[in-house]
Amino acid sequence: MPHDVIMPALGMAQDTGLIVSWLKKPGDAVKIGDALMEVETDKAVMEVEALADGFLVVVSAQAGDHVPVGEVVAVIAESADAASADASTSVPGAARPHEAQTTNADSKPDALPSGAEIVMPALGMAQDTGLIVAWRKKPGDAVAAGDILLEVETDKSVMEVEAGHDGFVAAILADAQQAVPVGSVIAIISAEKPESAVARGHQSATIEAYEVPPEAAAKPPPPAPQKQPMVDSPPYSDERILASPKTRRLAMEKGLDLNLLVEHDVPQPYHVSDLRLLETLAPSTKSGIASPSPASAGSLPMHIGARVAANGCDEFISWLAKDGDVRMEPRLIWLRFATAAFRQATGLADKTLVVETRTVRKTDGRFADADRARLSKQVSDAPDQVPSIVLRDFSGSAITAATGSPTHSPVLTVCREQTDYTVSLDYQTGQLDEEQAIEFVTGFVDRLGEPLRHLL
Numbered sequence: 145m146p147h148d149v150i151m152p153a154l155g156m157a158q159d160t161g162l163i164v165s166w167l168k169k170p171g172d173a174v175k176i177g178d179a180l181m182e183v184e185t186d187k188a189v190m191e192v193e194a195l196a197d198g199f200l201v202v203v204s205a206q207a208g209d210h211v212p213v214g215e216v217v218a219v220i221a222e223s224a225d226a227a228s229a230d231a232s233t234s235v236p237g238a239a240r241p242h243e244a245q246t247t248n249a250d251s252k253p254d255a256l257p258s259g260a261e262i263v264m265p266a267l268g269m270a271q272d273t274g275l276i277v278a279w280r281k282k283p284g285d286a287v288a289a290g291d292i293l294l295e296v297e298t299d300k301s302v303m304e305v306e307a308g309h310d311g312f313v314a315a316i317l318a319d320a321q322q323a324v325p326v327g328s329v330i331a332i333i334s335a336e337k338p339e340s341a342v343a344r345g346h347q348s349a350t351i352e353a354y355e356v357p358p359e360a361a362a363k364p365p366p367p368a369p370q371k372q373p374m375v376d377s378p379p380y381s382d383e384r385i386l387a388s389p390k391t392r393r394l395a396m397e398k399g400l401d402l403n404l405l406v407e408h409d410v411p412q413p414y415h416v417s418d419l420r421l422l423e424t425l426a427p428s429t430k431s432g433i434a435s436p437s438p439a440s441a442g443s444l445p446m447h448i449g450a451r452v453a454a455n456g457c458d459e460f461i462s463w464l465a466k467d468g469d470v471r472m473e474p475r476l477i478w479l480r481f482a483t484a485a486f487r488q489a490t491g492l493a494d495k496t497l498v499v500e501t502r503t504v505r506k507t508d509g510r511f512a513d514a515d516r517a518r519l520s521k522q523v524s525d526a527p528d529q530v531p532s533i534v535l536r537d538f539s540g541s542a543i544t545a546a547t548g549s550p551t552h553s554p555v556l557t558v559c560r561e562q563t564d565y566t567v568s569l570d571y572q573t574g575q576l577d578e579e580q581a582i583e584f585v586t587g588f589v590d591r592l593g594e595p596l597r598h599l600l
Contacts, residue, residue: 146198146219146220146221146222147195147196147198147219147220148216148218148219148220149180149192149194149195149200149216149217149218149219149220150213150214150215150216150217150326150327151183151205151211151212151213151214151215151217151327152183152192152213152326152327159212159213159260159261159263160210160211160212160213161183161184161210161211161213162183162184162208162209162210162211163181163182163183163184163205163206163207163208163209163211163217164181164182164183164184164189164207165181165182165207166180166181166203166206166207167179167180167181167182167191168180168181168194168200169200170200170201170202170203171199171200171201172199172200173198173199174194174197174198174199174200174220175194175197176193176194176195176196176197177193177194178193178194179191179192179193179194180192180193180194180200180218181217194220195220196220197220198220198221198222198223199220199221199222199223200218200219200220201218201219201220201221202218202219203217203218204216204217204218205217205218213263213327214263214326214327214328215327256314256315256317256332256342257314257315257332257334257338257341257342258314258332258334259309259311259314259315259332259333259334259335260308260309260311260332260333260334261329261331261332262293262305262307262308262329262330262331262332262333263326263327263328263329263330264296264318264324264325264326264327264328264330265296265305265326273323273324273325273326274296274297274323274324274326275296275297275321275322275323275324276294276295276296276297276318276319276320276321276322276323276324276330277294277295277296277297277320277321277386278294278295278320279293279294279316279320280292280293280294280295280304281293281294281307281313282313282316283313283314283315283316283341283342283343284312284313284337284338284341285312285313286311286312286337287307287309287310287311287312287313287333288307288310289306289307289308289309289310290306290307291306291307292304292305292306292307293305293306293307293308293313293331294330294331297386297413307333308333309333310335311333311334311335311336312333312334312335312336312337312338312341313331313332313333313341314332314333314334314338314341314342315331315332315338315341315342315343316330316331316341316342316343316344317329317330317331317332317342317344317345318330318331318345319345322345385402385403385406385412385414386412386413386414387402387412387413387414387415391414391415391416391418391419394416394419395419395422398419398423400419400422400423401422402414402422404422404425405418405421405422405425408425410551410552411551420530421530421552423530424530444572444573445550445570445571445572446570446571446572446573446576446578446581447547447568447569447570448568448569448581448582448585449545449566449567449568449569450566450567450568450585450586450589451561451564451565451566451567452564452565452567452589452592452593453563453564453565453593454560454563454564454565455563456592456593456594456595456596457474457565457592457593457595460477460595460596461474461477463596473537474537474539475501475503475508475535475537475558476501476508477595478535478537478558478588478592479499479501479511479514479535480514480515480517481515481588481591481592481595482499482514482533482535482556482588483497483499483513483514483515483533484515484587484591485583485584485585485586485587485588485590485591486499486532486533486584486588487515488583488587489576489580489581489583489584489587490576490580490584496512496513497512497513497514497515497532497533498510498511498512498530498531498532498533499511499514499531499532499533499534499535500531500533500534500535500553501535501536501537502534502535502536502537503536503537503538503540503541504538504540504541504543510531530552530553531552531553532553532554533553533554533555533556534548534550534553534554534555534556535556535558536548536555536556536557536558537558538557538558538559538560539558539559539560539565540560541559543559544559544560544561544566545559545561545566545568546559546568547568547570548568548570549570550570550571550572550575553575554569554570554571554572554575554576554581554584555569555570555571556568556569556585556588557569557570558592565592567585567588567589567592569581569584569585
């Protein structure tokens, strides 16, 4: 089916966006992630990416046009031949879902107050909807432009959305815990205090009116009637689990219980990356995989630092490249040293150990039992397992020392300072005891200083 390309909200108080230029022409083939156009707001110029594969058709806005947020500016059709058919079924510039509620408002019993529209912002380039976590203001409340109006949750974070205008909350058009499409109007802020403020769910015909008498200007209005929550407890309840919509959906599909993360004191809100940890906590987790214990409220952060001359490892890497014709990133050798040292320190001889390697700007992946694989062979990838260790290689950067955050796994960091490597281990007391941690660092540093001796 065709996919509408809409003008995204790249800022919290943005009403329109200026199309600086189109990077694709009508009829061009596009793929997800391709830059379609450049859009300018009052703060920056950003590229808007395609969210579907297909062909760009029915471009209704040109470079130099100021387009309202949420308005369709083009269509991505499944095929070039389908362009004409798609044009009739998905017409750019057609009314947005919320516009059906405001067109000819004076002739409808559910007429909305006039004022500045607050739309669901796009907090990410690939975001289609946002979940309203909680409203910070009630219908009838006075607001300033910088006041926090509501909290919105995407699959990556929970963000506070500012009012963007001075005035009064004349209408709230979406309930807390409701997912609303990007660009849809979710509130109206009027310049004058409304006689009757409106609150209702998105695309719902039910209206709840709150009468605001003149004398209420000097005091807070009465609280809005509370609706019975459908799934979770009301916002700010200690029993409520904060998780992105995508995380909730994937957890339900996999039969995972987010309460297990709460029981293990894993910090909220939960994101898709936390499902990897959740899978290790679930009763159905496969045995034989050594996973670290998650940090708990009673855990204490611990740190061990070490230093070793770099010449032994440098010579070994040069020897591998010259005589063995083996060229590898140093960290792909170090992950083998780290796995062997961790196995020896913890006594996990019969368990699968997974090490995740990272640099300053990227993550290589997760590798299983690297100490039992040949140096000339690529290590098997284990993307679904929570790592036993995280190995960070900062030796190629200007960083000479760093402290990691061992929330889920111990973090081993290698930096370079002139002719030495500086090594640090950050862990929680529930993940390793002090004796194991010291033995692990000592074993790794010994291998780093004299790699050939340990390999032989």
